[in-house]
Amino acid sequence: MGHSSDTAFVLKDVSLFFGSVPILTDVNFAIRSTGITSIIGPSGSGKSTLLRTLNRLNDHHPTFRCTGSVRYRGTDIYANGNGSVDVARLRQDIGMLFQKPCLFPTSIYENVLFGLKRLKLRPRSEFPGIVETTLRAVFLWDEVKDRMKHPANELSQGQQQRLSLARALACEPEVLLLDEPTASLDPKSTQAIESLIRELGNRLTVILVTHRLEQAKRLSETVIFLSDGCVCEWGGVDDIFTCPSKEITQQYLAGHPP
Amino acid sequence: MITRRRRKLVGVLLRTLVGSMTVISVMALVCIVVVMVTKGGAMLTWEFLSQPSRAFGAEGGIRSQIAGTLILAMGAGLLSLPIALGTALYQSEYLTPQLKSVAMRFVYALNGVPTILFGLFGYLVFGLYLGFGISWVSGALILAMMILPTLVVSIREAIDAIPHQYREAGLALGMSTAQLIRAVIVPQSVHGIITGLLLGLVRATGETAAIVFTATTFSGVDFPRSLDEPVTTLQTHILLLSQEAVHPSATDAVWGAALMLMILVLCFSMGALMVRSRFRVEV
Numbered sequence: 119m120g121h122s123s124d125t126a127f128v129l130k131d132v133s134l135f136f137g138s139v140p141i142l143t144d145v146n147f148a149i150r151s152t153g154i155t156s157i158i159g160p161s162g163s164g165k166s167t168l169l170r171t172l173n174r175l176n177d178h179h180p181t182f183r184c185t186g187s188v189r190y191r192g193t194d195i196y197a198n199g200n201g202s203v204d205v206a207r208l209r210q211d212i213g214m215l216f217q218k219p220c221l222f223p224t225s226i227y228e229n230v231l232f233g234l235k236r237l238k239l240r241p242r243s244e245f246p247g248i249v250e251t252t253l254r255a256v257f258l259w260d261e262v263k264d265r266m267k268h269p270a271n272e273l274s275q276g277q278q279q280r281l282s283l284a285r286a287l288a289c290e291p292e293v294l295l296l297d298e299p300t301a302s303l304d305p306k307s308t309q310a311i312e313s314l315i316r317e318l319g320n321r322l323t324v325i326l327v328t329h330r331l332e333q334a335k336r337l338s339e340t341v342i343f344l345s346d347g348c349v350c351e352w353g354g355v356d357d358i359f360t361c362p363s364k365e366i367t368q369q370y371l372a373g374h375p376p
Numbered sequence: 377m378i379t380r381r382r383r384k385l386v387g388v389l390l391r392t393l394v395g396s397m398t399v400i401s402v403m404a405l406v407c408i409v410v411v412m413v414t415k416g417g418a419m420l421t422w423e424f425l426s427q428p429s430r431a432f433g434a435e436g437g438i439r440s441q442i443a444g445t446l447i448l449a450m451g452a453g454l455l456s457l458p459i460a461l462g463t464a465l466y467q468s469e470y471l472t473p474q475l476k477s478v479a480m481r482f483v484y485a486l487n488g489v490p491t492i493l494f495g496l497f498g499y500l501v502f503g504l505y506l507g508f509g510i511s512w513v514s515g516a517l518i519l520a521m522m523i524l525p526t527l528v529v530s531i532r533e534a535i536d537a538i539p540h541q542y543r544e545a546g547l548a549l550g551m552s553t554a555q556l557i558r559a560v561i562v563p564q565s566v567h568g569i570i571t572g573l574l575l576g577l578v579r580a581t582g583e584t585a586a587i588v589f590t591a592t593t594f595s596g597v598d599f600p601r602s603l604d605e606p607v608t609t610l611q612t613h614i615l616l617l618s619q620e621a622v623h624p625s626a627t628d629a630v631w632g633a634a635l636m637l638m639i640l641v642l643c644f645s646m647g648a649l650m651v652r653s654r655f656r657v658e659v
């Protein structure tokens with residue numbers, strides 16, 4: 119299958135199951151290598167499952183099954199046998215942020231380096247510089263520069279989420295998967311995270327799951343709408359929000375006025 | 377009305393019954409402690425603890441016995457720990473759910489093997505076949521096998537209690553299974569590892585049957601100087617003295633040794649309890 123350098127993911131006839139229960143069927147879309155794509159849809163429609171398919175994070179659910187082809191930069195990431203991918207290597211290129219910030223019970227400084235340390239991308243002497251750069255990038259440096267050795271869990275939820283983002287960015291990912299990253303945050307932290315996402319979209323592939331339609335509208339160029347076990351609509355943000363082609367999309371958008 | 381009153385009566389009766397059972401089990405421990413302290417308390421002097429025994433235990437102290445008990449228990453703990461950690465990690469990180477429960481059933485079955493059988497097996501394999509003879513090494517190996525399930529279960533419980541978010545956060549950062557184990561799984565289950573080790577020490581410290589004919593001798597040894605020397609322990613000291621002593625001062629020595637053994641065991645189990653409750657609060 120052809121692969122042009124400006125597409126990150128191509129999904130072809132993908133179906134996702136837990137046991138024998140289909141969660142999503144016949145998923146087809148492509149995601150460009152820069153810009154922000156939002157995945158929206160009612161709760162339980164499979165947004166998280168789809169997102170976690172892209173970095174194979176569903177793998178440790180023993181009943182999870184994926185059919186069809188999921189290609190990342192031309193490589194089928196679910197292929198078996200000879201062409202099978204190194205999953206850990208794949209996930210190094212794909213950073214992820216969860217709904218609730220999940221920091222490790224260690225210091226702020228160590229949390230930023232938690233992934234990078236093990237990847238051996240950089241010599242240790244560069245670590246302090248990397249910590250400062252990434253913390254500045256998530257607007258956290260000024261708030262924590264005097265307490266790098268403090269436990270990370272003394273930070274507020276909003277700060278913790280920004281620290282989680284710094285931890286992912288320190289590994290220099292090409293893709294960021296965001297699963298409702300602002301759902302547990304106050305408006306101010308939400309704004310900070312949103313402006314970060316917008317900026318990151320200029321150089322990375324950002325895929326954002328959100329239940330806030332305004333957020334999808336504000337941030338993304340492309341929208342994937344999931345409903346009833348399939349991709350109901352996929353297209354430019356203006357097309358979908360101004361003239362959705364399906365009635366079910368209209369209803370969903372009307373039920374949640376932007 | 378009648379049924380309601382009856383139900384209430386049954387409730388009160390049941391509560392009294394269950395309550396008195398609880399009192400009985402608490403009293404059992406209290407009684408043992410009280411008897412040990414009243415009978416053996418006077419014996420616990422520095423002389424008694426720091427001198428080797430003389431005249432087949434009728435005179436002198438229990439220094440060598442304390443050392444022997446600790447050598448066997450600690451040796452067993454040190455031998456068992458890496459194997460238990462490996463077993464627990466392999467089960468939880470590499471096996472499928474079905475195999476996990478099969479493996480766990482084996483661990484529980486091992487826990488149910490009578491300790492005298494560990495002794496017999498160890499005597500044949502470590503003592504005769506591997507040539508360690510009746511020695512502290514044979515004893516430590518036997519006890520290590522015996523306490524393995526205790527450690528594995530405790531470590532597995534701690535690993536299973538790690539919030540799955542930690543795992544996912546580690547995996548999402550591109551960690552391999554080995555890196556996840558080192559960076560997340562082991563640090564997050566340290567309390568289970570320590571608790572398991574202490575509970576294992578409790579079992580090893582109290583064990584008598586498996587070591588009496590494989591690792592210990594009655595008297596005439598102090599600290600072992602080589603791998604194939606036997607030790608003498610508090611447990612076997614108590615066993616043999618209480619069977620054979622006619623001398624009244626030997627009876628006093630039995631109670632002193634018994635109290636010392638109980639203190640060691642209580643120290644380990646208190647330690648386990650403290651580690652466990654401390655980490656409960658934090659997580």
Ligand SMILES: Nc1ncnc2c1ncn2[C@@H]1O[C@H](COP(=O)(O)OP(=O)(O)O)[C@@H](O)[C@H]1O
Nearest residue numbers: 136141159160161162163164165166167168179
């Ligand atoms: N580990 C799992 N095992 C079985 N079913 C699951 C599992 N995870 C999610 N599901 C099911 O998959 C569906 C989609 O879940 P999810 O992707 O979390 O939805 P969303 O993120 O859109 O709210 C739900 O019906 C959920 O019950």
Ligand SMILES: [Mg+2]
Nearest residue numbers: 165166167297
């Ligand atoms: Mg979700």
